[in-house]
Amino acid sequence: MDSKIREYEKGAKIFHRGEIGNTAYILTEGTIEIAITEGKSKTVLGIVKPVTVFGEMALLLRNQLRTASATALSKAKVAEISRADFDDFIEQSPRLITAILKALVTRLRQTNDRVTQSPELYTVITETLDLLVQHDRLNRIRYEVFVESISRSMKLEKFEIGKTVNFLETLGLIEIRIDNETQFINIVRPIDFIERARTIYKTFAKMGTTPDAGII
Numbered sequence: 001m002d003s004k005i006r007e008y009e010k011g012a013k014i015f016h017r018g019e020i021g022n023t024a025y026i027l028t029e030g031t032i033e034i035a036i037t038e039g040k041s042k043t044v045l046g047i048v049k050p051v052t053v054f055g056e057m058a059l060l061l062r063n064q065l066r067t068a069s070a071t072a073l074s075k076a077k078v079a080e081i082s083r084a085d086f087d088d089f090i091e092q093s094p095r096l097i098t099a100i101l102k103a104l105v106t107r108l109r110q111t112n113d114r115v116t117q118s119p120e121l122y123t124v125i126t127e128t129l130d131l132l133v134q135h136d137r138l139n140r141i142r143y144e145v146f147v148e149s150i151s152r153s154m155k156l157e158k159f160e161i162g163k164t165v166n167f168l169e170t171l172g173l174i175e176i177r178i179d180n181e182t183q184f185i186n187i188v189r190p191i192d193f194i195e196r197a198r199t200i201y202k203t204f205a206k207m208g209t210t211p212d213a214g215i216i
Helices: 083-092 094-115 120-134 143-154 158-170 190-206
Strands: 004-008 013-015 023-029 032-038 041-048 052-054 069-072 076-082 174-179 182-187
Touching: 041 158, 076 083, 120 143, 120 158, 120 182, 120 190, 143 158, 143 182, 158 174
Parallel strands: none
Antiparallel strands: 004 076, 013 069, 023 052, 023 076, 032 041, 032 069, 174 182
16 A cells, blocks of 8 residues: 655644545654644644554545544654555455454544543433424524533533534534534434434444443
8 A cells, every 4th residue: 555755844734624534644753633623712632643543534434524633743744545545455455444443443432431421411412402403493503502501501511512512523413514603513314313313322332332321
């Protein structure tokens, strides 16, 4: 499998949130920050150090939008792997896809552990979104208003609510879009949104990543 070696100066963006990804990266030198920026607020999801693969979702899912941005915290060197090269290599090395899938499951497990420390949070958010869509016929919900409302009702920090909402976007249940500098939550396929949300949660429960498998 061919790869291109690229060098980035401190502060340089490797990729931006919302872009369609068609490459993954292997960090060989330096440090990379993976984060979500919303206005003046930034949530750091992780710090990547050598030797680590990042951005691999672009190779596993077609037309996958980047769910976070990657920024060089120092001068960095990465090996860039294109989807075309990856697809060709997979046919010759099925062990690689197995290794990447295991890494992906581990990452999802770690993410799910963080966002379900209060297991009812996932349920409250998905059920509330479903009520807004099914009963109030809303499918363009203001992000800040929604997060603020859930934060007050559950007496949790908005940061925690935002992590779970962003996790729903990673799962493909919602889309977060910006219109005139205002963020909106759009439900993907409202007609079966809640069924898909429950199915996904039960799947994580079977994997042993949910503190209370019977919450949904």
